[in-house]
Amino acid sequence: MLPTDSNKALSFKRGIQDGDLVIVYERHDVMKPVKVTKDGVLQNRFGFYKHSDWIGKPLGTKVFSNKGKFVYLLAPTPELWTLVLSHRTQILYIADISFVVMYLEVVPGCVVLESGTGSGSLSTSLARAVAPTGHVYSFDYHEQRAACAREDFEMTGISSLVTVEVRDIQGQGFPEKLSGLADSVFLDLPQPWLAVPSAAKMLKEDGVLCSFSPCIEQVQRTCEVLRSDFIEIRTFEVLLRTYEVKEMKVETVAVIGESQDEEDNGGPRPSKRKHLSNNGDYAVSHDNSSNATSVVMARPCSEARGHTGYLTFARLQCLS
Amino acid sequence: MEQHNKDQVLSENNNNKCQDPNPRFTFEGCNVLLDVNDGDRLVFARLSGGSTLKIGNTKYSLKPLIGAPFGSLFQVETGEDVSFLSRILPVKKEESISNNVIEDSRDNRELIDNNEAQNLTEEEIETMRREGAKGDEIIEALIANSKTFDKKFQLSQEKYKLKKQKKYAPKVLLRRPFARSICEAYFKKYPARIGFLRVDALSLLLTMANVTAYSDVLVVDMVGGLVTGAVAERLGGTGYVCNTFKGNSPPSVDMVKMFNFTDKVIERIVQSSINDLSSAKTVLSPEGGVCNAEININESSTCDIVEDVSVTAEARVVDDVVPVSKVIKAPKAGAKASKEAVEMWKENGFSSLIMAAQDQDPWSLAKDVLPLLSYSAPFAIYHQYLQPLATCMHNLQQEKMAINLQITEPWLREYQVLTSRTHPHMQMSSFGGYVLSGTRISTT
Numbered sequence: 064m065l066p067t068d069s070n071k072a073l074s075f076k077r078g079i080q081d082g083d084l085v086i087v088y089e090r091h092d093v094m095k096p097v098k099v100t101k102d103g104v105l106q107n108r109f110g111f112y113k114h115s116d117w118i119g120k121p122l123g124t125k126v127f128s129n130k131g132k133f134v135y136l137l138a139p140t141p142e143l144w145t146l147v148l149s150h151r152t153q154i155l156y157i158a159d160i161s162f163v164v165m166y167l168e169v170v171p172g173c174v175v176l177e178s179g180t181g182s183g184s185l186s187t188s189l190a191r192a193v194a195p196t197g198h199v200y201s202f203d204y205h206e207q208r209a210a211c212a213r214e215d216f217e218m219t220g221i222s223s224l225v226t227v228e229v230r231d232i233q234g235q236g237f238p239e240k241l242s243g244l245a246d247s248v249f250l251d252l253p254q255p256w257l258a259v260p261s262a263a264k265m266l267k268e269d270g271v272l273c274s275f276s277p278c279i280e281q282v283q284r285t286c287e288v289l290r291s292d293f294i295e296i297r298t299f300e301v302l303l304r305t306y307e308v309k310e311m312k313v314e315t316v317a318v319i320g321e322s323q324d325e326e327d328n329g330g331p332r333p334s335k336r337k338h339l340s341n342n343g344d345y346a347v348s349h350d351n352s353s354n355a356t357s358v359v360m361a362r363p364c365s366e367a368r369g370h371t372g373y374l375t376f377a378r379l380q381c382l383s
Numbered sequence: 384m385e386q387h388n389k390d391q392v393l394s395e396n397n398n399n400k401c402q403d404p405n406p407r408f409t410f411e412g413c414n415v416l417l418d419v420n421d422g423d424r425l426v427f428a429r430l431s432g433g434s435t436l437k438i439g440n441t442k443y444s445l446k447p448l449i450g451a452p453f454g455s456l457f458q459v460e461t462g463e464d465v466s467f468l469s470r471i472l473p474v475k476k477e478e479s480i481s482n483n484v485i486e487d488s489r490d491n492r493e494l495i496d497n498n499e500a501q502n503l504t505e506e507e508i509e510t511m512r513r514e515g516a517k518g519d520e521i522i523e524a525l526i527a528n529s530k531t532f533d534k535k536f537q538l539s540q541e542k543y544k545l546k547k548q549k550k551y552a553p554k555v556l557l558r559r560p561f562a563r564s565i566c567e568a569y570f571k572k573y574p575a576r577i578g579f580l581r582v583d584a585l586s587l588l589l590t591m592a593n594v595t596a597y598s599d600v601l602v603v604d605m606v607g608g609l610v611t612g613a614v615a616e617r618l619g620g621t622g623y624v625c626n627t628f629k630g631n632s633p634p635s636v637d638m639v640k641m642f643n644f645t646d647k648v649i650e651r652i653v654q655s656s657i658n659d660l661s662s663a664k665t666v667l668s669p670e671g672g673v674c675n676a677e678i679n680i681n682e683s684s685t686c687d688i689v690e691d692v693s694v695t696a697e698a699r700v701v702d703d704v705v706p707v708s709k710v711i712k713a714p715k716a717g718a719k720a721s722k723e724a725v726e727m728w729k730e731n732g733f734s735s736l737i738m739a740a741q742d743q744d745p746w747s748l749a750k751d752v753l754p755l756l757s758y759s760a761p762f763a764i765y766h767q768y769l770q771p772l773a774t775c776m777h778n779l780q781q782e783k784m785a786i787n788l789q790i791t792e793p794w795l796r797e798y799q800v801l802t803s804r805t806h807p808h809m810q811m812s813s814f815g816g817y818v819l820s821g822t823r824i825s826t827t
Contacts, residue, residue, distance in 0.1 A: 066597045066622075066734060073757040074731035088822075091787050123758025124825040135786060135824055138759040140593045157590060158583070158793060165586035168561045171596050171619025172405055191595040195621065246405070269407065269454025269559070279805060286800045294456075294473070294556075298798040301583055306790040306817075308773045361773035361790065373798065380473050381454035 064139045064187070064219040067195045071220070073138055078119040084218055085122065086143045088135040096139065096147045098218070109134070141187040144219060151208050154184040155251070158303045159275065159371055164192050166376050167247035167271050172196045176241060176265055177249045178232040178258065179203040183212040185249065190216075190224040199224060200241060204231040236261030243267060250274040255281060256288040263292045266379045277372040285375055293377035300373055306361045315354050402645045404619060408452050409557065414641045415448065416564050418556040420549045425568040427560065427641055436468075438553050443468045453559040458552055461515050468555060489536045502528040518552020525551075538804070560641050562589075562613035569609065569638075570812070577606045578741040579767045581815025583793040585613055591763035591820040592735040596621045601660075601733040601755060603627055603748055605740040608636030610765075611652060611717075614737065615639065620647035625720055625733070626654040627752065639716040646714050653720040657751050660725060732757030739765040745819070746775040753784055758825040763818055772819045785821040792817050 064084070066072035079085060083099045089107065097105055103114035109132030117126055117136060125133040137143060142157060155163070163185065169175055169192040177186060180203035189199045203209045209229045216222040230238065233254055245265040250258055255274040262272050272293065274285050282298055289296050409415055409430055417426045417436060428434055430449050435442040438459065447468050448457065460469040503525060511521055525547055526532050532540060548554075558564055566582045588610065594600055594617045604610045604626050614624040628634055633654040644652075733756050740748055745764050756762065762785070766772045772790055779785045793815055797808045 065595050067595075069597065072597065072731075073734045073760055075757055076731065088786060091789065121758050121825060123760070123823060124827070136759075137787075137822060140761055142591060142593070142761070158587070161586035161590035162583050162795075164590070165563050165582065168559075168563060170405065170561075170616055171621070188590065191593070192617065194596045195619075267407065268452060282798075282800055283802070283805060287802070294454075296800070298800045300796045300798065302794045304792045304794060306769070306773070306792070308776050308790060310777055359770075359774050359777045361769050363792075375800070378454060381452050381456070382472055383452060 064141065064144065064221060065191055065194055065224075068220065073122065075121060078121055079117050079136065081118060084139050084220070085117075086137040086139050086147060088137050094143065094147050096144070096218075107134070139219060141191050144187055145184045148182055148184060148215065149211075150182055151211060152179075152181040154182045155275065156184075156368070156371060158301045159374065160185055160188045162299070162301045163249060163273055163275070163374060164188055166374070167249065167273055169193060169197075169247055173246040174241075174244050175199045175247045175249065176237055176245045176262070177201045177251075178230075178237075179205070179251055180209060180212045180227055181251065182208075183215050185251075186212070186216070186225050186227075187219065187221060189249070190221045194224055197224070197246075198226065200237075201225055201227045202230045202232050202237070203227065204229065204234075232261070233257040237265045241265050246270050248272045251276075253281075254284075256284045259285065259288045260292075263379055268379055268381045268383060270379050272377050272379070274375045275372045276375070277370070279373065282373045282375055289375070289377045292380055294380050296375065296377040298373050298375045300370070302368065302371070304367055305364045307364050308359060308361045310357055310359050312355045313358050315356055402647070404645055404648070406453075406559070406643070409449055411449050414560055414643050415453075416558040416560045416568060418558055420553055421556075423549065425564075425571060427565075427568065436555070438555075439550075441466060448557055451557055453557055455557050457555040457557065459518060461512060461517060471554075489534060491536070491539070493531075493534055500529055500531040501525065502530070518548070521551045522547045560643065562609070562616050562642070565612070565638065565641055566609060569607075570815075577609050578739060578765070579814060579816055580606055580609065580739060580765060581793070581795065581812060583795045584765065584816040584818060585609070587791070587793055587818050587820075588737050588739070588763045588765055589613060589617060591761060591818065592737045593761050594618070594735065594737075598622045598734040599728060599731075600624045601627055601728075601736045601752065603736075603738040603740045603743075603752060604636060605634050605743065608638035608716075610737055610739045611636045612639040612642050612644075615644060615648055615652050615716075616642060618648070618651055620645065620651055622734075623651050623653060623720075623724060625660075625724075625728070626652075626717060627657050627660055627755075628654070629657055629748070629751075631656065633717060636717045644716070649714045649716045650718075652716040652718075653724065654717050655720040655725060659720075660728060660755055661751065728755065733760060735760050736762035737765070738762075741767070744775075745771050746778050749775055749779065750782075750784075753779075753823055756823045758823060760823045761820065762823060763820045765816055765818055767814075767816050769817050772817050776819050776821075779821065783824070783826055785823050788819065788821040790817055790819050 079099055081099060081101050085097055085099060087095045087097050087105060099114050099117060101115060105112040110128035110130035112126055112128050122136055122138045124136060126136055127133045145157065169189060171194060173193045174197055175189050175193055177189060177199060180186060180201040186199055186201050193199055206229050209227045213227050216225050233252055242264050246267060247270055248262040248266055250262065252258055255276060266272065276282050286296055411431060414427060414429050417428055419426065419438060426436060428436060428445060430445055432446055434445045436445055451470060456471055456473060457468040458471045459466050508521060522544065563582055566585050569577045570581050592600065594614050596619055599622050600614050602610050602614060602624055611624055611626050618624060626633060626636060639652060736752060736756055738745060738748060745766055749764060776788050776790055779788060795815060796811050799806055799808060
């Protein structure tokens with residue numbers, strides 16, 4: 064997934080190979096991860112697609128089913144992966160992920176601790192940010208979840224950058240061996256305040272901590288604990304509004320100003336206005352003044368995620 | 384586990400620059416961000432023996448900050464005849480704020496706004512200062528001489544103390560400039576210079592364009608170098624960030640200087656015109672053209688750093704030592720891309736694209752720039768206006784150049800979290816820009 068392996072990097076020339084992970088793109092909301100194998104077949108509502116037809120083609124091209132319908136094959140990125148991964152837990156989405164990585168000041172070479180691993184959505188983006196020389200240590204108390212995450216990281220090719228361990232961070236804290244080595248720590252736990260003292264021990268001075276909590280009561284308790292060792296404690300909520308773009312034929316009245324003037328001149332205003340709005344359309348009554356033109360217009364989508372969680376950031380005090 | 388031995392101040396002799404990619408201590412000549420009084424003011428400064436910071440009417444030397452760890456706190460202290468910045472270690476705050484704040488029945492019913500609450504006169508305070516009273520002592524005296532302090536609601540008392548501390552004992556927090564803090568500082572003070580690109584929108588651009596080590600990122604940066612710098616920060620001295628432009632002269636990427644990049648990172652920041660990148664075969668501009676370009680860069684980069692980095696008008700950071708000869712020896716951010724690199728991009732394509740071109744029509748740029756990307760490469764286009772992005776998205780769809788297209792607008796709200804007093808901030812930024820993202824596809 065990450066171009067740290069130069070023969071996996073994107074290129075006009077590099078064709079899809081046996082063993083590659085690709086994202087099959089039908090629509091922006093219908094995508095699927097597929098491991099390419101010589102004898103593999105993908106089946107969807109458009110028919111079936113033989114993997115052997117894909118091998119050798121560059122990524123980002125159309126491939127056709129036996130019925131002549133096509134899908135696109137894309138190179139996996141952490142963003143596409145977030146959209147297709149199997150949800151073993153509630154996951155973090157792009158707005159929170161982007162903000163967390165930037166606010167934690169994660170750059171190549173950093174050591175980042177994370178708990179819990181969950182479905183590995185954030186871990187993948189953290190790995191991308193610390194590559195090529197840094198490392199992400201991810202902890203989850205759920206054994207099976209940790210195992211699944213390891214498998215996923217193997218499949219996406221980032222396992223050299225992420226270590227997943229089974230550990231109850233709220234109960235036991237982070238392992239002693241990582242003490243003082245972390246540039247940043249990310250907590251997504253039901254009772255994050257229990258893990259704060261251990262996180263403070265792991266962080267280098269001036270290192271940044273982030274705690275993600277859906278409820279404000281969790282934030283409240285976490286902030287109370289943070290105040291003893293941390294400075295610059297700030298809590299944010301970040302959301303995304305998406306837009307619909309459509310080309311539409313709209314009727315335009317060429318001389319709308321003039322026509323109104325004419326009407327204003329005769330008769331009392333209010334009744335005229337009423338008449339216009341009853342009519343519903345300014346254009347109908349006037350010959351040659353109506354004109355249908357195509358306009359590209361945008362408006363916010365009607366539904367959106369209204370809340371994901373609060374992000375609390377804090378910086379470890381510098382005492383040395 | 385690798386040992387991360389970064390906790391050392393490396394001071395290189397050749398160009399006086401720290402070559403540690405993630406320094407934890409300041410060094411002479413390094414750029415820092417100074418946070419005065421808990422975010423009231425953010426000031427960029429270059430640390431040298433002669434640089435100063437003005438707080439109120441007094442200039443303070445920044446010399447005590449050299450060699451200090453990032454994250455350390457300084458406070459104004461009054462000495463024999465001058466006041467100076469001195470490092471303070473934070474005292475562990477006992478949880479003084481009792482939880483029964485709500486039960487505190489004092490309120491402001493008896494406060495009369497007639498300016499007679501304070502018994503100390505301005506002259507008396509000045510005398511105390513001249514006699515070397517510490518800021519904290521002045522605050523104590525002010526409280527002791529306030530007729531109304533005891534009548535105040537507990538939280539108002541805290542506010543009062545904080546207000547006086549900011550005036551009589553200002554604090555300066557030393558911060559390492561990251562893309563995050565640079566963007567925040569500019570957004571706060573000069574948002575128009577960075578096209579109103581808020582930090583959450585910048586973070587989206589980097590994410591949506593899949594910026595990571597060893598990638599070749601094409602950027603159209605007309606926001607002063609903020610995007611170029613943010614990309615370079617994520618590349619860590621691998622891959623390339625190539626700034627492309629229409630016409631002959633590349634736009635300035637001066638902001639890149641604030642990141643304290645090592646030479647290794649700076650070498651990876653290059654520029655090349657759209658024409659040079661698009662021409663079918665090696666028809667790079669003739670030698671003369673190359674020279675011109677380089678001269679331009681030299682001129683722009685030797686210009687006074689101080690003007691550019693000072694974020695607040697009233698706080699001018701004075702830097703007496705401008706090491707001109709050293710500047711010229713060090714590699715330049717934004718040198719012309721080598722022929723080899725251009726050839727490589729023509730063959731393989733760029734791995735992603737970020738556009739942040741103020742006052743430009745995104746579609747007319749995108750139609751020329753998008754074909755320079757590999758198939759399946761993600762891109763993110765920033766604009767402060769919605770309509771041109773909508774048109775761009777529509778055209779990309781019509782021409783079947785890209786899929787997975789989406790226009791998003793980030794929304795960011797900060798909260799005050801305090802016992803029994805948690806609520807969103809009273810003021811917020813209501814606009815941080817729009818982002819059009821998508822994936823380039825093969826048209827065949």
